[in-house]
Amino acid sequence: MANTILLGTRKGLVVYRRKANRWKVDRVHFTGFPVTLADRDEQGSWWALLDHGHWGCKLHRSDDEGETWTEFAGPAFSEGDETKPGKPATVKYLWAFAAGGATYPNRIWVGTEPGGLFLSEDRGATFSLVRSLWDYPGRAEQWFGGGRDDAGIHSILVDPRDNDHIHIGISCAGVFSSPDSGKTWQVKNKGLRADFLPDPDTEVGHDPHLLVRSQQHPDVLWQQNHCGIFRSTDNGNNWQEISQTDGPARFGFAIAADPADPLAAWVVPADSDAIRVAMELALCVSSTHGGGRTWVAHRDGLPQVQAFDIAYRHALDYRNGELVFGTTTGNCYHSANRGAQWTCLHSNLPMIHSVRFV
């Protein structure tokens, strides 16, 4: 059972602790600064990805659960790197974090906007750009921003069976995978649709909002996409759309998978691309326990009137039957029974960027 939740918010890192079966705010770190993502690695260190705005993006690590933090300069492009011809590349946003897996205990992957994948082999002290992806043919022409100015990498999955095998999600380009720790890349968009392009079946140009894996069934991948919800049972080689045709589970940003049950996942539906609020201003979490063949909308404990909330892509997490999600309007909800019922932990937080059980 996880007894700590890390919330990355627009105004700091909020740490919840469970004591006597009640969740309470324990501490706030980096007060006033946007924390775009907070997570824990397999060695137990906490990581906070910050966007100072004025002063750029910073990366912080704590080896003692927040008692002390070490700041690292974080990823940076090199002099002469260009997002597009004539447009100098500079890191605008740290958008994805992943530890390297058991094979590579010192390895950290970070994804940025613009769409750089950066690799650290020394636990964050230094990073290098994964040049093979940055130089991938067509990047400058075919990748583009979705909601942000430039394309960005928001998802990094390390295969638990083979830590050299990684998948990344790029908005907008799609899903790419590398079997060799980023030396070579393959596009994995087969079965996706890009309804916002003249050719919805384009090879590159898709908008996965988040990519997750059923960790104990590693060939099963899920994605909440701009154009629906998709699932793969062959490690991303082919995707099948599983959007609900007669209910809310269709558009949104966040998705969480049950590590143990390859048929179970949760999403936080939003109305639509054009209207980014809870559907009919009534907040719900939808779950499937059938691999997306059927969906159930859970509303018990969630506001059903005047709810403008949506959940950002990293702001939903699942652990051992519990779920937690945070919203753009500063509400944080927790469920102890797989989403059937919800309790509001907090209702006046800043905009919530990420939530993680740790």
Place this chain on the structure above:
Amino acid sequence: MPTIRFTSALSRFFPDLGQTALPGSTVAELLQGAETQFPGLRRYLLDDQGALRQHVNIFVNGERIQDRDRLSDALAERDEVFILQALSGG
């Protein structure tokens, strides 16, 4: 030597930051010297390509510098350089 002053907002990250006289015939050289004294400072002020971050301003004797990309603005012996954050955000 030119003197350099900083917005108090930076003191949260660099507690010892204060008005300092440093050698330098350009703003870029001055910041190089400041980096030696306050390691990590340049990354707070400059982006990956060495240009002044979008929401940071540098004034020399009250005038905004001209070259935000290469910081080539010339400095004289008694110049006063002030580094401020722009007004932005919410």
